[in-house]
Amino acid sequence: MSNHLIVVGAGIVGLANAWEAARKGWRVTVVERDSMARGASVRNFGMFSPICQPPGRSLELALSSRDRWLEITAEAGLWNNPGGKAFLALQEDEMQVMLEFSQMDFANAYEASFLSASEMQDCCPVARKDKVLGGLFLATEMNIDPRQAISVIPNWLGDAFRVEFYFDTPVIKTNTGEVVLANGNRLGADLVIVCSGTDTGYLYPGLLEEQGVQRCKLQMMRTVQQATDFSMGPMVAGGMSMGHYKPFSACPSLPALMARYQSEEPELVRYGIHAMASQSSGGELVMGDSHLYDDEITPFDIEVIDLCIINRLREMIDVPDWTIAERWHGMYMKHPEKTHLILPVNESTYVISATGGTGMTLAFGVAQACWNSGSFESDIGGRLL
Template identity: 45%
Template sequence: MIDAMSRGGSVEDVAIVGAGIVGLAHAWSAARRGHRVTVFERGAIASGASVRNFGMVWPIGQPPGEARAIALRSRDAWLEVASEAGVWVNRCGSIHLAHRDDEWAVLEDFAATAPELGYDCKLLTREEIARHTHAANPDGLIGGLFSLTELGVDPRSVIRTLPGWLSGRFGVRFHFGVTITDVEPGKVRGSEGRCWDAHRVVVCGGADFETLFPTLLRESGLRRCKLQMLKTVRQPAGWSLGPHLASGLTLRHYANFAAVPSIAALRNRIAEETPELDRWGIHVMASQNDAGEIIIGDSHEYDSAVEPFDKAEIDDLILRELRRVIRLPDWSIAERWHGVYAKHDAQPLFEADPLPGVHVRTGTGGAGMTMSFGLAERSWERWT
């Protein structure tokens, strides 16, 4: 355990606003350094984007350099936290499946430079894919890209389990059902007028751009993004998906593939053949939780298009595209939902320090499970 005194620092009273994964990661990083931490969450439990995702820890999707290093650091933290807190984690890895020639071209080009960029991945033949997963549709399958680094977690369980563990292990205090309405240096104030002193405040408000520092967030370049997702029933007889699976559509979504020359042909073909997928920002992936259910998605709608009403067309397109690339024993849908997260077009995280000792951390752009712990560690190293 790291503690502030052993590092020559001083113990601080730290207030974290928001008990989603970004807030919990910052609370963990502070508490393990010996700080006294209090977390405020306006809901009875965090119920935003942190519980509405695949549960994928996805370093393969981050671009080379600092962002990938942060993702890998998060991966290490997940393994440490899961071991201590008793949280389920699956070292499953991932496979990007190629069923079209242009998808395979992107994977070949990426794999050629991946080692020098620090990616631990390799190309698989269709026969090799079959040894990793029974879910890949063999019809038209050319090959795939396997990465060892991806993990699976259950986001709903994580968000409900970590507060109790942080409380018991580090003495972190949680105030649920408390909305922080004002922050100033050395102090936070709740909606009922109560104040708490804090040497340092970290605001992790997710897609809430209005409650705290609305002018800053309005001018930040942050956008709201809505995604639609689905979950199947438990698959029968212990059937296992194996690695996380992603289709060729995903290659146009994640930043790690953006510099691959052959990506342009793939994007053009998708835009011409299936413009409805670009219209709704659909790329399809699948993961499996510890209950044996398959999480599938997703879509991307931005800004004024973010509405509380979900579109059956989007769900149908997600299922259509996934059925082309994977096979499941049981496609029965048990749940449908949407999430809204904050995303910055140019940065993996929005970081601002609007007041002395006050820090805003949001905008992980759908990569909260992947990036939060590494970003929190980086933050505390800067502050300590």
């Protein structure tokens, strides 16, 4: 008889672990509270984004994740756009940081090219001719459609690997070797992996917070479907993202750029706004985002954040139709340093939390590393994370 794994949560972290375990011949059951996963994994951009990871182990995990995404998109028939991401510079100080990045010895790992204004036009035709001075193109970045992926992957795992899914089934407790469901039933397993995202505190109060993890809220929007002959090409990002992504911290001119934002555009800094956009499989533009933490988080969205994001994107790119069709927010758990935490809660149960805001990028790579090592003990938890 094969070993049995129960995964709690059908977001990307749960699905990644279900896939890796099933590949190893485990019998896998996924238990999801809702009728489909409705957390961060369907609320994000779908930016597979190695640039969020510093060179070294995290970047290696991201790149191995990329191989897994390419594999699953082919096998499960998912849409993807491996067309890279363009960082668009509107001012000379942004160009300078991008130039410095392109000259770093690690820039090749991100397949980074520094582009003049005309080169950027060729690479990213939506970049505004009258505004964009040039920028940085990163070829390893890839766009996926999170809504499609999170709804299709469970069916595919069921068909290809006989992974069993229980939807509408909240887990209220885990004991060694079993999970307890809200209806009172118990399911036994050799191993339980809890991938419950921002709701982990309901099962294990304080567990993530004791590690220094905070909640982070992001606002997002989506336009109506664009004309069928419109293609955005690569995903786009602006200068603010360089302050957020660790690899840029090596650039000597970054502090001066961030100081200018602080003095000229305090609202962007106050709300942690990035101006980023990707085009989804249906042709709509997905736009965001912002970052508010713990005590700053309310259930209500802030209109000025959406306006700042749209205004900045309108300076960067030409898009036929800016009509907003949907607005939403999402949340993730954020650790100041660690991209993932793997925490034992009893002899056979581990919590795996994506704590870098980059679970769509890293989940497959982290799951693969854990399952290839054959252990969730501190050997992996300690070294990887």
